[in-house]
Amino acid sequence: MAAARRRPCPSAPRWGRGGRGRGRGPGPEGALPGPVRPRAQPSGGGGAGAPAPGHGRDARPAARGAELQPALASCHREEEPRRLKARLGGRERKTARGGGTARARAGAGALHAAALSPAARTMRAPAPGPRAWLALLLLLLAGAGRLARACSCSPVHPQQAFCNADLVIRAKAVSGKEVDSGNDIYGNPIKRIQYEIKQIKMFKGPDQDIEYIYTAPSSAVCGVSLDTSGKKEYLIAGKSEGNGKMHITLCDFIFPWESLSATQKKSLSQRYQMGCECKISRCPSIPCYVSSLDECLWTDWVTEKSINGQQAKHYACVKRSDGSCAWYRGVAPPKQEFLDIEDP
Structure with missing residues (x-):
C-alpha cells in the first residue's frame, strides 16, 4: 500500500484587481483562498448601498485570515526541513548523472547549507570553557609526573661512588x-x-x-x-x-x-678512602671553577665527552697535609712529597 501523501500547506492567492487567482505563496495578511469577490462600487459619491469598512462580505476574509495565520506559520515551519531535504535529494540525483566531481560539489554545498541553517547553528559544540582547559592542564601535569618518575642519575666519579x-x-x-x-x-x-x-x-x-x-x-x-x-x-x-x-x-x-683500569683497582684498597673528605665537582661546560680548596674539578665530560675518561680511570682526588685536595695519578700510593706540597 502506498504511503499516504501529506497535503501541502494551503497557500493564499494574491488579492488584487481582476478575477480568480491562485498565488504560489501566501498573500497579504488576512488573505483567504477562494474566489475574488470584488468590492461593490458605490454609485455617486458613496451612497447607502456601499458597505462600511469592516462590515459585510469584506470582513469575513480578513477575520478568517487572521484566525488561520498562526496555523499557516506553524505548517510552513514544519514543511521547511522537508523542502530542504527534497532539494538536497534532487541535487544528489543530478550529480549521480554528472559524475564524482559534481557529487563532491553537491555534497559540499549541502554541508554548507546545513551549516547555515538555524538548527545547525544551535547544534554546534560550545567553545571550551575554563574548566575544560583546567582539566587538560591537569592531564598534562599527570603525564609529566609519570615521566618524572623514570630513573635519572647524575654522573659521579668512581671515587665519589666508593665514598657514598x-x-x-x-x-x-x-x-x-x-x-x-x-x-x-x-x-x-x-x-x-x-x-x-x-x-x-x-x-x-x-x-x-x-x-x-x-x-x-x-x-x-x-x-x-x-x-x-x-x-x-x-x-x-x-x-x-x-x-x-x-x-x-x-x-x-x-x-x-675486567673493564676497570689498574689505577681504579689499586685505588679501591686505600686511595679512594683517603680522598673521601674531598669534594669532586663535575664540570658540565667551560668555563668552570673550583669554589673551595678541598675541591677537585672533574673535566672528563668537557674534554672527552665521556664520564669514563682519563680522570675517572687514572686519577684520585687526594687530601694533602694543608687541607687542600688535588688530583693524583699513578698506581702507587701517593708519595710524601705530594702530600706535603702546598700548591696543586
Whole structure:
C-alpha cells in the first residue's frame, strides 16, 4: 500500500484587481483562498448601498485570515526541513548523472547549507570553557609526573661512588629471581629481583660476607640486570640492608671487573678512602671553577665527552697535609712529597 501523501500547506492567492487567482505563496495578511469577490462600487459619491469598512462580505476574509495565520506559520515551519531535504535529494540525483566531481560539489554545498541553517547553528559544540582547559592542564601535569618518575642519575666519579656507598665488593651472580618485599603504603606488593651472589673480596663494609643483592624489577625504576651465569665478575657498590644483604640501583657504581683500569683497582684498597673528605665537582661546560680548596674539578665530560675518561680511570682526588685536595695519578700510593706540597 502506498504511503499516504501529506497535503501541502494551503497557500493564499494574491488579492488584487481582476478575477480568480491562485498565488504560489501566501498573500497579504488576512488573505483567504477562494474566489475574488470584488468590492461593490458605490454609485455617486458613496451612497447607502456601499458597505462600511469592516462590515459585510469584506470582513469575513480578513477575520478568517487572521484566525488561520498562526496555523499557516506553524505548517510552513514544519514543511521547511522537508523542502530542504527534497532539494538536497534532487541535487544528489543530478550529480549521480554528472559524475564524482559534481557529487563532491553537491555534497559540499549541502554541508554548507546545513551549516547555515538555524538548527545547525544551535547544534554546534560550545567553545571550551575554563574548566575544560583546567582539566587538560591537569592531564598534562599527570603525564609529566609519570615521566618524572623514570630513573635519572647524575654522573659521579668512581671515587665519589666508593665514598657514598655502604658496601663495595667484588662478586659474581649465580642466580636471580623475582620476590615479594612487603607492601607499599597502599597495600600493593613490592616486587624486587633477588640475586644470589658469590663474594670474592670486600673493599668497604663489614666483615660479614654478602649473600644476596636486591634491585628493582625494571631499569625504568633504576633496576640493575646482572649476568647470572656465574662467570662474569663485577665491582658492586650499594647500600647495606644487614644480615648479608645489600640493595643496588643504576645510580650506584656497578662495573664489570675486567673493564676497570689498574689505577681504579689499586685505588679501591686505600686511595679512594683517603680522598673521601674531598669534594669532586663535575664540570658540565667551560668555563668552570673550583669554589673551595678541598675541591677537585672533574673535566672528563668537557674534554672527552665521556664520564669514563682519563680522570675517572687514572686519577684520585687526594687530601694533602694543608687541607687542600688535588688530583693524583699513578698506581702507587701517593708519595710524601705530594702530600706535603702546598700548591696543586
